[in-house]
Amino acid sequence: MLATPTLALLSMLTPFLGMVISPILGVISPRARTWSAVAFGFLTAIFVSMLVGRIGKGVPTYEWIPMEKISIGVHLDALGVYIAFIAGTIGALVLLYSVKYMEHAAEEGYSLSRYYSLVLLFIGSMIGLALTGNLLVLYIFWELVGFCSYALIAYYYKEPKAVWAGTKAFIVTRIGDIGLLIGVIVLWRATGTLTITEIIETAKAGEIPATTLAIAGAGFILGAIGKSAQMPLHVWLPDAMEAPTTISALIHAATMVNAGIYLIARSYPIFTATPVMGWWVLAVVWIGAITALFTAILALVEVDIKRVLAYSTISQLGYMLSAIGFGAILASQFHLMSHAIFKALLFLCAGAVIHRLGTRNMYEIAGRASAMRITHATFFIGTLALMGIPILNGFWSKDMILEEALHKGFYGPFAVLALAAVMTALYSCRMYWLVFRGEPGDVREAPWQMTTPLVILGFFSVVSWLSIGGYARIMAGSMPLYHIHEKSLRSLVVDTVTSPAISVTIIVLLIAFYALLAYRERFFSLMVEETPHVSLARRGYRFDDLYGRLTEGFKGVCTLSRRLQTGDANLNMLGVLIGFWLWLILLFILNLGGASG
Amino acid sequence: MTPYTLTLAVVLIVFSIGFYCLISKTNLIRIVIGIEVMAKAVTLNFVYVANHIGDTALGQAMVITIILIEVIVAAVALSLVVGSYRHTGSLTIEALRRLRG
Numbered sequence: 001m002l003a004t005p006t007l008a009l010l011s012m013l014t015p016f017l018g019m020v021i022s023p024i025l026g027v028i029s030p031r032a033r034t035w036s037a038v039a040f041g042f043l044t045a046i047f048v049s050m051l052v053g054r055i056g057k058g059v060p061t062y063e064w065i066p067m068e069k070i071s072i073g074v075h076l077d078a079l080g081v082y083i084a085f086i087a088g089t090i091g092a093l094v095l096l097y098s099v100k101y102m103e104h105a106a107e108e109g110y111s112l113s114r115y116y117s118l119v120l121l122f123i124g125s126m127i128g129l130a131l132t133g134n135l136l137v138l139y140i141f142w143e144l145v146g147f148c149s150y151a152l153i154a155y156y157y158k159e160p161k162a163v164w165a166g167t168k169a170f171i172v173t174r175i176g177d178i179g180l181l182i183g184v185i186v187l188w189r190a191t192g193t194l195t196i197t198e199i200i201e202t203a204k205a206g207e208i209p210a211t212t213l214a215i216a217g218a219g220f221i222l223g224a225i226g227k228s229a230q231m232p233l234h235v236w237l238p239d240a241m242e243a244p245t246t247i248s249a250l251i252h253a254a255t256m257v258n259a260g261i262y263l264i265a266r267s268y269p270i271f272t273a274t275p276v277m278g279w280w281v282l283a284v285v286w287i288g289a290i291t292a293l294f295t296a297i298l299a300l301v302e303v304d305i306k307r308v309l310a311y312s313t314i315s316q317l318g319y320m321l322s323a324i325g326f327g328a329i330l331a332s333q334f335h336l337m338s339h340a341i342f343k344a345l346l347f348l349c350a351g352a353v354i355h356r357l358g359t360r361n362m363y364e365i366a367g368r369a370s371a372m373r374i375t376h377a378t379f380f381i382g383t384l385a386l387m388g389i390p391i392l393n394g395f396w397s398k399d400m401i402l403e404e405a406l407h408k409g410f411y412g413p414f415a416v417l418a419l420a421a422v423m424t425a426l427y428s429c430r431m432y433w434l435v436f437r438g439e440p441g442d443v444r445e446a447p448w449q450m451t452t453p454l455v456i457l458g459f460f461s462v463v464s465w466l467s468i469g470g471y472a473r474i475m476a477g478s479m480p481l482y483h484i485h486e487k488s489l490r491s492l493v494v495d496t497v498t499s500p501a502i503s504v505t506i507i508v509l510l511i512a513f514y515a516l517l518a519y520r521e522r523f524f525s526l527m528v529e530e531t532p533h534v535s536l537a538r539r540g541y542r543f544d545d546l547y548g549r550l551t552e553g554f555k556g557v558c559t560l561s562r563r564l565q566t567g568d569a570n571l572n573m574l575g576v577l578i579g580f581w582l583w584l585i586l587l588f589i590l591n592l593g594g595a596s597g
Numbered sequence: 598m599t600p601y602t603l604t605l606a607v608v609l610i611v612f613s614i615g616f617y618c619l620i621s622k623t624n625l626i627r628i629v630i631g632i633e634v635m636a637k638a639v640t641l642n643f644v645y646v647a648n649h650i651g652d653t654a655l656g657q658a659m660v661i662t663i664i665l666i667e668v669i670v671a672a673v674a675l676s677l678v679v680g681s682y683r684h685t686g687s688l689t690i691e692a693l694r695r696l697r698g
């Protein structure tokens with residue numbers, strides 16, 4: 001048996017090691033590179049799974065910058081380890097799936113070494129982000145995750161659209177990153193520490209000034225909505241669908257977007273320790289609820305299967321965000337796990353369909369994919385889980401969120417979220433019908449490297465909710481600062497069945513199904529007609545235009561300031577050195593002032 | 598005039614020579630030489646300041662490290678010059694004004 005510190009270190013470092021080693025093996029043979037990357041992925045998954053048994057065990061911290069009390073350490077509580085577990089396991093399955101799916105990229109002249117090492121870096125950064133207990137280290141990994149998503153979205157760099165989407169993702173999430181950085185810095189100035197547990201304790205003692213909390217709270221929300229693609233910064237995620245489908249699965253299920261939810265859950269006790277931050281909770285709840293409904297509507301009118309899934313992810317993340325606002329961290333994390341499983345499944349199924357049929361337009365697929373038996377069956381399971389049909393994992397976790405909303409008295413958000421559930425059912429049915437209901441086309445099933453992850457994920461979509469007892473017990477045991485109540489499997493079932501939330505959701509689902517069955521053809525054709533509302537929704541309610549206009553304005557400013565750049569290297573050099581001297585003189589004067597005062 | 602002021606003057610003069618070279622020359626090789634001269638002035642300053650504060654060993658350790666780094670900087674800079682020469686067919690810095698492609 002490995003000691004806990006070694007295990008924690010191994011699970012953090014294995015992906016980074018793989019990132020270096022697999023391209024080196026690529027020099028010998030492409031096969032060695034690919035399969036070594038997969039092996040490193042699975043090794044990481046094994047280490048992270050073993051880590052789940054060590055939650056709550058102490059791990060020594062190492063001092064990094066002793067003067068400022070900044071230490072690197074692993075904080076093994078349930079919140080972080082579960083996220084790392086999801087990232088590691090789903091990452092491994094995605095790597096296995098990539099073996100076949102990415103084969104065509106090498107023929108088109110894209111480097112697979114770049115692909116595999118970036119994916120491993122992506123997984124490693126997410127695990128690092130989840131396992132650290134220090135805000136500065138968290139921020140560094142946060143940026144690494146952002147960089148990897150940029151590099152992987154723009155993986156097909158010969159296509160201008162992909163490059164554009166990658167740049168867009170990077171710039172939009174960067175707005176959030178700045179918010180997070182400001183939040184981290186003000187918290188550090190106020191408390192003198194960057195360790196999250198110590199900050200929470202300081203906050204509970206009421207020693208953080210209200211203004212600091214307000215700035216940090218706003219900054220953390222901004223960071224989370226950038227990373228988790230909540231409104232109004234949701235615009236990058238649908239465009240990120242230019243990435244290879246495996247990367248979409250990774251971003252949506254395992255790595256990128258969960259980081260924002262994790263951040264809010266992690267910092268929840270800091271901002272709720274004192275009653276002055278009531279607005280923070282309301283902001284989190286309403287951003288989540290409105291995003292859930294709004295993007296579900298957008299998903300209804302999309303014709304591209306991957307963009308439907310992208311909007312659906314944003315919508316589900318909205319549920320998780322509002323659940324944290326309700327104070328239901330357990331429910332939000334449980335939904336995060338369910339969502340990670342079924343969304344990875346849906347994306348990988350979509351990838352298999354795209355792989356065989358070569359189109360992403362659902363009206364072009366038109367049911368031909370139904371010839372792919374395994375993909376069809378697993379996609380069906382994933383769709384049911386997404387809709388929240390009983391006994392699949394999505395049902396239990398989504399219902400837990402709605403139940404908490406009622407329980408805590410958030411009736412407004414509850415209504416919005418219930419309506420979003422109807423929209424979810426509608427767009428899921430539409431997507432399933434368009435892709436898998438129709439004349440089977442002349443297509444073969446995907447190869448085993450692709451179907452194995454599908455079957456595994458499909459299986460867990462059905463059974464993952466059974467783990468709630470242990471899940472809640474470990475979470476309650478390891479996170480005393482978060483006030484989490486244990487929940488057994490039995491009480492989950494009893495609570496769900498007896499709560500008023502279930503009757504509401506079932507009634508609305510029935511209405512939705514009835515409407516869909518009765519008016520299916522009309523509904524489908526309505527969603528592609530160019531009525532003003534549909535075309536407005538298809539343009540994402542013009543959020544892109546708004547941001548486009550802002551960038552145009554900024555470009556105008558840049559055109560003016562460009563005149564400062566002469567292009568003469570000698571002159572520029574003179575400017576650099578004069579600037580440097582002025583800076584030195586300024587520092588000198590400031591230091592003199594400090595010394596005398 | 599104490600020895601330290603004298604050496605400081607030497608350092609300043611050497612630095613200024615390098616700086617003048619940097620801002621007035623258009624030949625890339627000369628610019629690299631200018632950078633190197635400036636760096637040498639700084640290295641010299643390290644030697645004298647360490648001596649001045651009475652910790653010669655520290656100064657020597659620093660200077661040897663700096664020389665090592667200097668070598669790397671020079672190698673990288675010269676390789677950039679070679680690359681730029683292959684790319685543009687000329688050694689003038691004007692040729693680098695167009696960064697595109």
